[in-house]
Amino acid sequence: MAELLTEVPGRALAIYAHPDDPDVACGGTLAAWAAAGCEVHSLICTDGGKGTADPACQPAELVERRRAEAAGAAAVLGLAGQEQLGLADGEVVDDPAFREALVARIRHLRPDVVLCPDPTAVFFGQEYFNHRDHRVVGMAALDAVAPAAAMPHYFPAAGPPHQVATVLLTGTLEPDVWVDISRVVDAKAEAVGCHRSQFPDGPWRSTLANSHSVSGSSDTGAVSMKARTSSNSASGVLAVGRGFFLRDGCGGTLIASASERKSFVPTFTSWSSTTGRLAAAELADEALTSFFVLSTALDVPEDACF
Secondary structure, three states: OOEEOOOOOOEEEEEEOOOOHHHHHHHHHHHHHHHOOOEEEEEEEEOOOOOOOOOOOOHHHHHHHHHHHHHHHHHHHOOOEEEEEEEOOOOOOOOHHHHHHHHHHHHHHOOOEEEEEOOOOOEEOOOEEOOHHHHHHHHHHHHHHOOHHHOOOOOHHHOOOOOOOEEEEEOOEOOOEEEEOOOOHHHHHHHHHOOOOOOOOOOOHHHHHHOOOHHHOOOOOEEEEEEEEEOOOOOOOOEEEEEEEEOOOOOOOOOOOOOOOEEEEOOOOOOOOOOOOOOOOEEEEOOOOOOEEEEEOEEEOOOOOO
């Protein structure tokens, strides 16, 4: 059963590949947090210039159109800022230059929470396999958050180190947490509808309203993920949790809460505990003193069924 995340971060950064990705993946969460006082930013990595099946469409014109669509969606959601790196659509490379650019934005904005695609989610049933840009951006974002952004000798010219507290992975395959977006679902639908180059059929409100059913399935495709936690402290633990995501939303809670101190610990990690070596994915009570959390979530209306 996915748990409800109610805590609102002070500042959040959504890192995604294409102009419409943050709105589709976690637009409800971003809108809810912004309405609650969170300073929400988005970083769009590519220009979206190949996002069309029309051979007559000029890429340069599409880039400008999608830039304007993304800006309109950001305004609808109440974002405090949006930046577009302008990398070529479909050609993102996970190299040091790209990771440094991500680290620079993380260190500059100093978010409490980073949202990004789950890079391990590839096959969504027999209907879809994940876009390469999503996977590359997701992995680069994780590497940028930990350890790079937090450690001074990684990209020293990118600004003073910053430790992100939580990462929420979207487009994942197994759920563990969710965010109630019932108050802002119309804002999410309007934001997605701003991307007319991608969704020419108009408002997404009816799609969102009808996409939630038993077991959290979605008519746009349910996907899942692995959530990971890491720590720079000797007492920290690298943990693996499980989560679930609906194609039209995202959100999250911590894998290990302050009250329960529970986490999934795989055998391949080095960790400090009095309980000894654990089997992979075995749930154990851990006396963790400090840790860095990566989590997953759902972004769904309150009355959705699970």
